[in-house]
Amino acid sequence: MRYWENKKLILFKIVGLRQEADSKMYGKIKRAVTSLMLPVEENRAGECKNCGSCCMLVFRCPFIKFKENGSIKAVCTVYQFRPPQCMKYPRAESEQVHKQCGYYFK
Numbered sequence: 001m002r003y004w005e006n007k008k009l010i011l012f013k014i015v016g017l018r019q020e021a022d023s024k025m026y027g028k029i030k031r032a033v034t035s036l037m038l039p040v041e042e043n044r045a046g047e048c049k050n051c052g053s054c055c056m057l058v059f060r061c062p063f064i065k066f067k068e069n070g071s072i073k074a075v076c077t078v079y080q081f082r083p084p085q086c087m088k089y090p091r092a093e094s095e096q097v098h099k100q101c102g103y104y105f106k
Contacts, residue, residue: 031091032083034091035091041091043093044090045106047103048101051074051101051102054098057097
């Protein structure tokens with residue numbers, strides 16, 4: 001078994017996740033933990049499109065609001081105080097789980 005797969009199984013057991021049904025929750029937990037320890041990859045480019053997709057992974061963030069000014073834009077009500085996983089998403093190409101995001105990796 002590869003090192004990271006073993007760590008994944010341990011994390012599933014610790015937080016009581018069912019492997020198949022809760023793999024998105026595992027991804028959310030992994031992003032939260034790695035955002036505290038790891039920097040954003042240098043090959044990330046682009047900018048936020050305010051689509052709000054990243055704020056609705058697994059469950060909808062209670063701080064996201066949507067405004068309509070000709071197009072629908074997501075607005076974070078705690079933007080200045082948002083957690084590291086929000087500031088850094090997507091930190092790595094493997095963490096980018098939706099294609100609408102304005103960030104991409106070269």
